[in-house]
Amino acid sequence: MRPENRNQVKELSLFRRMSDEAFDRLLAGSFFQRFPAHVVLIREGDPADFLHIVIDGGVELFCSWRDHETTISIARPISTFILAAVIKDAPYLMSARTLEPSSILMIPSKNIRQAMSDDSAFSLAMVEELAACFREVVKAQKNLKLRSGVERLANYLLWLDAEQQNSGRVTLPFEKKLLASLLNMTPENLSRAFATLKPYGVAVSAAEVELKNLDDLRRFAKPTPLIDDPKC
């Protein structure tokens, strides 16, 4: 791992307030590895031996049951995933695979648990982080239970626009098939949902989406901070 990457990780709110020595101790026994696209990093049910951090690329977190599969979330640099399993020393609840060629840092779970008992500032940071993660999942659940597929798509597009400079032109960050799974619909349904949003100024051309009438789209989508604001 290059020192530049090490420092990016160190800047995560989880690690920012650790001493450099403690952080280097935490990293002892870690692996920094580059993976090709579409490689399974974690299988749900496996023991949580490592905390994973995406340094570069992107990782899909997904679950299966019987013959269904669904995407729970996408982890982008620089962020951790499957933190809770590591803390509880419990099996992973989700599987993970790379979307693209990706660089992943893997820190042994026992280092994390050790650092928590050694360093109370670290465990405080961990409390903050977990509380934030918890709230994100609760928001995702509200999104699922309270909204229809089309409404989820509309709100997703508004969120994406905010991510991408509010220009009214967004680029879907991954294939539509995956987006469909994230929004809990079939690819066929996603196509139709885009068509449904046409009257609200949504024009799709491959991965490029133009939002020509943000006011109307917002009136339709009715976003609320208590579901859609990531900082809330």
Added chain:
Amino acid sequence: MRPENRNQVKELSLFRRMSDEAFDRLLAGSFFQRFPAHVVLIREGDPADFLHIVIDGGVELFCSWRDHETTISIARPISTFILAAVIKDAPYLMSARTLEPSSILMIPSKNIRQAMSDDSAFSLAMVEELAACFREVVKAQKNLKLRSGVERLANYLLWLDAEQQNSGRVTLPFEKKLLASLLNMTPENLSRAFATLKPYGVAVSAAEVELKNLDDLRRFAKPTPLIDDPKC
């Protein structure tokens, strides 16, 4: 609050390892109050001034958006709710109301945050608790995204049976309307879902449900620890 209640709360894994003095300091400025049934304790969006703990009765956590409302979970004695909002000092994501006459302990948020920075064992316990909560919500999301309404009901009945001594006879712990909302269906649909499960030995009479063929029901429901095991 009676000393008996105080000691029950003290036995929660969150507080168990605190000193008695620290615990009493935590409780300074707390309220212990009895509420009638169907009283709103918390409204989503409000600032999180208190950590709530159900001592007796039951509390429904629910959310609204536009004209929909849905139940996220039920808090039963002795347990906390809305922990994450308290920690982040952020608005509540859910509303809460009593199901029945209930006793609630309310601890000022700042006491909690103070105790976390004072007592590293407490912040470690908090990390454990939040990780467990996080995993619960993730499981709920898997349940929602991967299963149909009937499948959710079947698995709920199996879970209830495990809660109630595996006798093959369970009593629904609240009205069906609420169960429907928890399982993300309409009351009409829940009725029909029960009818669908009849061939698997499910016989309903008001709140009493007989599971006359657990093997068949299990074959249908296909429970998995990674969704259904609360201890996992």
Added chain:
DNA sequence: CCAGCCGCTTGACATTTATCAAGGCGCGGT
């Protein structure tokens, strides 16, 4: 360059879920 695969879209259709309406039943209040 071409063949084949894969992602995406569209249409037809099936299934699931929601909505609307009506009626039975039990319970609490008068």
Added chain:
DNA sequence: ACCGCGCCTTGATAAATGTCAAGCGGCTGG
């Protein structure tokens, strides 16, 4: 006891979502 309300069920119907099949078009590997 009886009324009235709210819960629950059932039926009819509508809307949302999923499935199956076909076809387009871009990308890739031979």
